[in-house]
Amino acid sequence: MATQHSRAAARFMIAPSVIVLLLWMAVPLALTLYFSFLRYNLLMPGENPFVGWENYSYFLTDPAFQTAIVNTLILVLGVLFITVLGGIGLAVLLDQPMWGTGIVRIMVISPFFVMPTVSALVWKNMFMNPVNGLFAFLAGTFGMAPFDFLTQAPLASIVGIVSWQWLPFATLILLTAMQSLDSEQLEAAEMDGASAWSRFWYIKLPHLARAITVVVLIQTIFLLSIFAEILVTTNGGPGTASTNLTYLVYAESLLRFDVGTGSAGGVVAIILANIVAIFLMRMIGKNLDA
Amino acid sequence: MGNITLEKVQKKFGETEVIPPLDLAIEDGEFVVFVGPSGCGKSTLLRLIAGLEDVSSGEIRIDGKPATDLPPAKRGLAMVFQSYALYPHMSVRKNIAFPLKMAGLNAEEQNKRVERAAAVLNLTDYLDRRPGQLSGGQRQRVAIGRSIVREPAAFLFDEPLSNLDAALRVGMRLEITELHERLKTTMIYVTHDQVEAMTMADKIVVLRAGHVEQVGSPLELYRNPRNLFVAGFIGSPKMNLMTGEHAARHDCTTIGVRPEHMRIVEEGGTFTGRIIVSEHLGSDTFFHVEIPGMDEPMTVRADGEIGLRHGDTIHLEPEARQIHRFDEKGLRLA
Structure with missing residues (x-):
């Protein structure tokens, strides 16, 4: 019964969490905005004068900025491409009845439980290391020169590591979607003369469309802010070859101690992320309505 | 084809x-x-x-x-x-x-x-x-x-x-x-x-x-x-099945009479009982009749306009040619 009184009481009751949430978001955002207009470098203590858009113009004209944008896009799109395709494939396979389904499913999902720093370290030292790594060993057994992944193809290597982490997530969502498909629809398609491939293409894949958009949306949000994997493996290098926007902001404020430019970069990142989010929501909102 | x-x-x-x-x-x-x-x-x-x-x-x-x-x-x-x-x-x-x-x-x-x-x-x-x-x-x-x-x-x-x-x-x-x-x-x-x-x-x-x-x-x-x-299974409402002395009179283990083959008579009749439920469908009326000595109530189809109601006593006589006889294995006897 939503009387005037109970509504007031409800507002009063949820006020603490709303206030905490607001402070949590608003204070850092306001401070970031504030710092982004100051000349504020930790290596040059003293005055922090107001400089207008200077930090923004430095950040946006930095050659590293363009590289970072391109790298961010490659990272996000590359990982999305691999995880969605791989996730669909694995979901189709895991949907088949087979022996030991339970164990196999848990094994498939387990990479998701490994924290990013740890998995990046494992990949860097145990697989991709040109001296001690498993890949180097394999190359050696075939008489080939070991490939130094993180130096020669740093961004592709990071795409690989991150894909490995996110593949279980995509698989999990797509597998549950696959299992919600009415088996009578598949039987009807079978009676209608559809081959296994046609059943996948005309029945299963359209059924998965919604789940695929969910995977794309959620992963994009997280992939825009990939950081730990880069920090642990390549430190954004060589040069800026594997620097994405998040890492560039980190480099400005915590490697060059330029809080002002770092903050300006943060604000730029927020704006870009919101533009992406708006487009995604539009696109996906349409798909979810249908 | x-x-x-x-x-x-x-x-x-x-x-x-x-x-x-x-x-x-x-x-x-x-x-x-x-x-x-x-x-x-x-x-x-x-x-x-x-x-x-x-x-x-x-x-x-x-x-x-x-x-x-x-x-x-x-x-x-x-x-x-x-x-x-x-x-x-x-x-x-x-x-x-x-x-x-x-x-x-x-x-x-x-x-x-x-x-x-x-x-x-x-x-x-x-x-x-x-x-x-x-x-x-x-x-x-x-x-x-x-x-x-x-x-x-x-x-x-x-x-x-x-x-x-x-x-x-x-x-x-x-x-x-x-x-x-x-x-x-x-x-x-x-x-x-x-x-x-x-x-x-x-x-x-x-x-x-x-x-x-x-x-x-x-x-x-x-x-x-x-x-x-x-x-x-076939026929609605279900056929009434009776065992014991009623069946013995027809030299079999079970007899069956469909509700539509039970006639309501003024007096006498093979079965006499009390109406426990009456379902009026307009065109027909179905009576569920409790008969002393029988486990399940008997179903009877009657005309839609019949004057009987819940609690009344009713006399029933199955149509002789419509009695189905079954042996002890449940198979039909000719």
Whole structure:
């Protein structure tokens, strides 16, 4: 019964969490905005004068900025491409009845439980290391020169590591979607003369469309802010070859101690992320309505 | 064109035998109804014929040709599922055209056949809608449309009306019967509703626990049920079954009298009891009568305008020629 009184009481009751949430978001955002207009470098203590858009113009004209944008896009799109395709494939396979389904499913999902720093370290030292790594060993057994992944193809290597982490997530969502498909629809398609491939293409894949958009949306949000994997493996290098926007902001404020430019970069990142989010929501909102 | 023969067909799931070896012949153009209580194996039998389940042993022949090992698509049968199994992301037109597309027909021919099927089923106005925008009865018709465009040797219906409300069910029942009259194609129809079986079938197959209890025309089954199970299953309300001294008087273990074959008499009569429930349907009245010495109340059909009511005493006399007699194994005695 939503009387005037109970509504007031409800507002009063949820006020603490709303206030905490607001402070949590608003204070850092306001401070970031504030710092982004100051000349504020930790290596040059003293005055922090107001400089207008200077930090923004430095950040946006930095050659590293363009590289970072391109790298961010490659990272996000590359990982999305691999995880969605791989996730669909694995979901189709895991949907088949087979022996030991339970164990196999848990094994498939387990990479998701490994924290990013740890998995990046494992990949860097145990697989991709040109001296001690498993890949180097394999190359050696075939008489080939070991490939130094993180130096020669740093961004592709990071795409690989991150894909490995996110593949279980995509698989999990797509597998549950696959299992919600009415088996009578598949039987009807079978009676209608559809081959296994046609059943996948005309029945299963359209059924998965919604789940695929969910995977794309959620992963994009997280992939825009990939950081730990880069920090642990390549430190954004060589040069800026594997620097994405998040890492560039980190480099400005915590490697060059330029809080002002770092903050300006943060604000730029927020704006870009919101533009992406708006487009995604539009696109996906349409798909979810249908 | 559409005769289907089952020879010693058996189905096991692991160790459990769902359908013991079974023989059945379905003639071309027949409307055959598999009827039985839930879990009697009627749907499994249909799926065996469709090819959606593999037979454990035995042989299925369609059109005289062995079909036991053919995949479903190669058997030339079409099936209408209980849930309709329409493809939700395709328009009605694409749903109906799907089997044609899979068969590799060109777009023009597909369109022609879809239009024809839509005209037969009154779906022309709905061709561009999605299944989600249709009512239950319309979805049912789309499912039928999808099966008739293939011009199959036989149609298989798996409880197609059980998701519809009562009024629609009667309407669709007529439509399916009409469709059969028009197409003259073999139809196999699975249901647990004996009213559907009685009204639609040329031939009813009564199943219990995978066994065929009796095969025959609706009236044959009504007049001469082969055993107690068929007697109790066919006819609504159920036949009254009596044992003990009442049966002994007719030299058998059990006698059965249908509610419509009980006459209400002024005095005397074989049975006398008290009305515990009376159901007035307008055209008819059904009385449930408690009779001393009998476990279950007896059901009696009477005229709709009869003056008796709850609590009244009633005298009953079965029509002598309509008494069914069964032996101790439950089989009918001539």
